[in-house]
Amino acid sequence: MKKFLDDRKIHIPSGCGVTGIMDTSGKSISGSDIVTSIINMTERGNGLGSGYAGYGIYPEMKDSYCFHIMYQKDTVIEVTENYLNKKFNLILKEPIPTKNVKTLSYVPILYRYFISPKAELIKLNYETESQTEFFEQDFVSSCVMFINKEIEYAFVFSSGKNMGIFKGVGNPDEIAEFFKIYEYKAYIWTAHNRFPTNSVAWWGGAHPFGLLNWSVVHNGEISSYGINRRYLENFGYYCSLFTDTEVMAYLVDLIIRKHNLSFDILAKIFSAPFWSQIDRMEENEKNFYTYLRIIYGPALVNGPFAIIVTNNNTMVGLSDRTKLRPLVAGKKGSILYIASEEAAIRCVSKELDTVWTPKAGEPVIGKLS
Amino acid sequence: MSKSKFRTDFKIVRDMEKCIKCQACARVCSNDAHVYDNESNSIISYNDKCVGCHFCEDLCPTGALTIKRNIPEIKFNSHWDSYSVYNIIKQAETGGVLLTGMGNDKPFKEYFDHIVLNASQVTNPSIDPLREPMELKTFIGKKPDKIELKYEPYKLEYNKPELKIINYKISTKMPPQLVLETPIMFSAMSYGSISLNAQKSLAKAATEFGTMWNTGEGGLHEDLKPYSKNVIVQVASGRFGVDIDYLESAAAVEIKIGQGAKPGIGGHLPGEKVDTEVSKTRFIPIGSDAISPAPHHDIYSIEDLKQLIYALKEATRYQKPVGVKIAAVHNIAPIATGAVRAGADFVVIDGMRGGTGAAPTVIRDNVGIPIELAIAVVDQRLRDEGIRQQASLIAAGGFRSSADIIKAIALGVDAVYIGTSALISLGCHLCQKCYTGKCNWGIATQDPYLTKRLNPEIGAKRAYNLLRAWSLEIKEMLGGMGINAIESLRGNREQLRGVGLSELELKLLGIKHAGEAW
Numbered sequence: 037m038k039k040f041l042d043d044r045k046i047h048i049p050s051g052c053g054v055t056g057i058m059d060t061s062g063k064s065i066s067g068s069d070i071v072t073s074i075i076n077m078t079e080r081g082n083g084l085g086s087g088y089a090g091y092g093i094y095p096e097m098k099d100s101y102c103f104h105i106m107y108q109k110d111t112v113i114e115v116t117e118n119y120l121n122k123k124f125n126l127i128l129k130e131p132i133p134t135k136n137v138k139t140l141s142y143v144p145i146l147y148r149y150f151i152s153p154k155a156e157l158i159k160l161n162y163e164t165e166s167q168t169e170f171f172e173q174d175f176v177s178s179c180v181m182f183i184n185k186e187i188e189y190a191f192v193f194s195s196g197k198n199m200g201i202f203k204g205v206g207n208p209d210e211i212a213e214f215f216k217i218y219e220y221k222a223y224i225w226t227a228h229n230r231f232p233t234n235s236v237a238w239w240g241g242a243h244p245f246g247l248l249n250w251s252v253v254h255n256g257e258i259s260s261y262g263i264n265r266r267y268l269e270n271f272g273y274y275c276s277l278f279t280d281t282e283v284m285a286y287l288v289d290l291i292i293r294k295h296n297l298s299f300d301i302l303a304k305i306f307s308a309p310f311w312s313q314i315d316r317m318e319e320n321e322k323n324f325y326t327y328l329r330i331i332y333g334p335a336l337v338n339g340p341f342a343i344i345v346t347n348n349n350t351m352v353g354l355s356d357r358t359k360l361r362p363l364v365a366g367k368k369g370s371i372l373y374i375a376s377e378e379a380a381i382r383c384v385s386k387e388l389d390t391v392w393t394p395k396a397g398e399p400v401i402g403k404l405s
Numbered sequence: 406m407s408k409s410k411f412r413t414d415f416k417i418v419r420d421m422e423k424c425i426k427c428q429a430c431a432r433v434c435s436n437d438a439h440v441y442d443n444e445s446n447s448i449i450s451y452n453d454k455c456v457g458c459h460f461c462e463d464l465c466p467t468g469a470l471t472i473k474r475n476i477p478e479i480k481f482n483s484h485w486d487s488y489s490v491y492n493i494i495k496q497a498e499t500g501g502v503l504l505t506g507m508g509n510d511k512p513f514k515e516y517f518d519h520i521v522l523n524a525s526q527v528t529n530p531s532i533d534p535l536r537e538p539m540e541l542k543t544f545i546g547k548k549p550d551k552i553e554l555k556y557e558p559y560k561l562e563y564n565k566p567e568l569k570i571i572n573y574k575i576s577t578k579m580p581p582q583l584v585l586e587t588p589i590m591f592s593a594m595s596y597g598s599i600s601l602n603a604q605k606s607l608a609k610a611a612t613e614f615g616t617m618w619n620t621g622e623g624g625l626h627e628d629l630k631p632y633s634k635n636v637i638v639q640v641a642s643g644r645f646g647v648d649i650d651y652l653e654s655a656a657a658v659e660i661k662i663g664q665g666a667k668p669g670i671g672g673h674l675p676g677e678k679v680d681t682e683v684s685k686t687r688f689i690p691i692g693s694d695a696i697s698p699a700p701h702h703d704i705y706s707i708e709d710l711k712q713l714i715y716a717l718k719e720a721t722r723y724q725k726p727v728g729v730k731i732a733a734v735h736n737i738a739p740i741a742t743g744a745v746r747a748g749a750d751f752v753v754i755d756g757m758r759g760g761t762g763a764a765p766t767v768i769r770d771n772v773g774i775p776i777e778l779a780i781a782v783v784d785q786r787l788r789d790e791g792i793r794q795q796a797s798l799i800a801a802g803g804f805r806s807s808a809d810i811i812k813a814i815a816l817g818v819d820a821v822y823i824g825t826s827a828l829i830s831l832g833c834h835l836c837q838k839c840y841t842g843k844c845n846w847g848i849a850t851q852d853p854y855l856t857k858r859l860n861p862e863i864g865a866k867r868a869y870n871l872l873r874a875w876s877l878e879i880k881e882m883l884g885g886m887g888i889n890a891i892e893s894l895r896g897n898r899e900q901l902r903g904v905g906l907s908e909l910e911l912k913l914l915g916i917k918h919a920g921e922a923w
């Protein structure tokens with residue numbers, strides 16, 4: 037009998053294609069562009085994983101967290117919902133709208149929950165407004181980690197506000213059709229096309245990977261995985277999967293949200309400049325990068341990767357420090373494109389204002405204006 | 406008096422066809438194992454005096470000498486092995502504690518030999534260290550948990566390929582750091598236990614390579630002041646050579662609590678070795694025994710250690726890392742954690758294979774735990790407590806090759822100390838007779854006739870070569886794993902697999918068995 041593997045239990049190296057589109061003016065773009073773009077890179081996947089993330093897709097519900105949960109067994113739905121009810125106020129629960137696609141298999145049960153954390157549970161140890169949000173997010177992320185770690189067969193694969201991740205085992209066109217991606221409108225879209233080296237059956241292993249408002253699509257294999265993971269444990273993040281992307285998403289959360297650093301600095305932590313480059317810098321910069329490398333050495337992401345990281349107002353493309361995986365960027369008016377291949381950009385926007393190949397370790401950053 | 410029943414460990418084999426009777430061997434052997442007899446114009450071998458240092462063998466111009474082990478042909482007995490039998494005979498004769506030098510030589514399990522490394526294939530490319538940068542730069546010291554910046558408002562431009570980070574002010578204060586060009590340093594070996602020429606060789610090599618050497622507990626000799634930018638000075642229980650100049654001239658200060666070769670016991674440099682120079686360096690009278698008590702008599706608890714750490718930090722105005730060296734014993738994880746909580750900027754753990762100038766054999770061979778396990782449990786404990794960033798971890802104790810070192814780093818240390826292998830690079834042949842002060846290689850001796858055999862220029866070159874060779878090998882192995890900076894391997898136990906280890910051993914080491922994927 038053919039045996040399918042589960043990313044939850046083992047690490048499966050993968051090759052991939054990534055693409056992202058953002059309208060920095062905040063105007064909504066239909067899902068069809070991102071689907072066209074990722075389908076253009078079918079070569080980069082093998083039909084064993086694809087996914088999409090869209091920001092701005094739930095405008096009527098933009099103030100509540102939206103959990104997308106997949107269940108591999110219906111028996112765990114009740115357990116999970118009991119847990120959610122303890123921690124959150126439920127605003128709306130509904131099945132994630134899907135279309136039957138015959139070629140897909142191992143389809144899990146999919147629900148989405150619009151929820152807000154119970155105020156009394158998190159209002160304990162802080163005073164000011166800005167902290168409220170921080171503690172709230174900490175609370176939500178710990179709940180996500182709890183479900184993913186402790187409740188077998190339940191998996192929260194999207195947990196942000198006014199954003200959503202849709203993914204599964206299949207080709208990008210099949211997954212797009214299944215989740216009816218064309219029907220959503222978003223100002224940031226990312227997509228992923230996976231080439232796992234093994235047969236995978238678990239839908240949670242596909243990308244994008246998300247936590248809170250973060251989502252990450254990632255093409256690469258991280259040789260520093262072992263230490264990145266242990267470094268995160270130092271700060272209370274426990275990886276429940278065996279994918280590099282999970283580690284990336286948690287690192288982003290730690291560095292940007294908890295350590296309050298900007299995306300350009302995140303880029304310089306993930307893809308730190310070489311000492312030989314630092315030695316040639318002016319005193320001020322040299323000092324800065326030396327500090328960064330001393331403090332964030334364990335967060336250096338070593339090995340080939342190209343990622344697109346997004347949250348509600350930013351899209352960042354980044355490659356590793358020697359650029360072992362491709363990444364191209366293009367711009368047309370207020371729209372920023374980042375993809376593994378130029379063709380994936382050209383197929384949705386022929387007349388670009390500019391198109392360029394970012395240097396190794398240099399981020400491409402799109403911000404909502 | 407009956408004839409001594411001491412066993413002869415070695416047999417001197419002289420090929421008379423080759424021997425030209427130059428008498429070189431008779432002149433050099435500090436143990437008088439070769440004696441020239443004028444009357445018969447012959448060289449007589451005293452096998453019982455030979456310690457197996459192989460100096461004469463290397464020196465003999467015609468290659469006439471071979472030093473062979475003399476395996477005693479007593480009746481085989483797997484329990485009463487000849488080692489035990491002859492030790493009893495020795496002690497029956499002397500009534501004393503058996504002494505020895507260098508590290509534990511017993512056949513304990515070598516965990517490093519049961520651990521294998523990873524390499525990249527297909528899904529991630531390996532890196533050629535000859536073409537691509539490969540970084541070994543290492544920082545020793547407390548690391549802040551995060552960087553805090555004050556931003557000046559500035560605009561991000563996403564289509565500018567190169568971002569310049571200039572609009573910030575760093576508000577984080579960086580604690581003092583040692584910068585190493587390779588994660589390999591020279592262990593503490595005091596002037597007194599080794600010769601000045603040996604220390605100078607290591608000091609010079611470390612300085613040229615951009616790493617650290619360590620004074621041990623014997624003070625810092627005048628001649629070595631030029632190498633003080635790269636020295637870690639020790640403050641041990643005898644406080645020899647410690648004054649404010651000593652502390653101020655150093656790059657870092659290390660409080661020595663214990664030593665892997667002899668955990669729980671102190672040191673004793675016999676008065677005969679305390680000549681003018683040693684006396685000046687150690688601040689003790691000529692000819693007096695230099696005794697390092699077993700514990701520091703001002704440290705009877707963890708809070709006492711904290712006081713000494715902060716006293717030294719105060720004395721050096723918080724400009725230098727202050728660390729603590731402890732022997733790897735059963736409770737190493739909580740002890741190391743305690744040292745970090747007491748303020749140590751780095752913790753050195755010295756495993757049971759660590760060397761010594763002199764130790765009771767019974768202690769050396771039976772006390773302490775293997776360094777591999779000590780590293781693994783200490784690193785894990787510090788992480789469990791969320792304080793791994795607060796101190797660097799250094800391991801010492803018997804690193805034989807670059808492979809041992811890279812495995813130690815992947816298990817979790819920031820850097821290693823090498824002592825025995827550094828001395829081997831200077832000529833040591835591990836005869837384990839360091840405590841006699843007659844080292845023919847000019848290392849573990851203060852006899853000017855012997856020490857001048859070790860030319861510090863040549864010694865420095867050889868020790869430098871060892872650092873270079875091992876660093877190159879580490880780069881090769883890193884490149885193979887697809888990693889181009891040592892910090893991405895540090896604590897990265899996914900790159901290690903055990904072979905032939907039990908489940909418990911794997912659990913303690915925090916590694917998977919070979920054959921298991923991620």
Ligand code: SF4
Nearest residue numbers: 434438455456459461
């Ligand atoms: S020089 Fe060393 S090896 Fe040679 S006889 Fe003397 S002790 Fe033995």
Ligand code: SF4
Nearest residue numbers: 833834836837839844
């Ligand atoms: S240092 Fe000298 S005495 Fe000690 S083991 Fe080496 S060769 Fe022998």
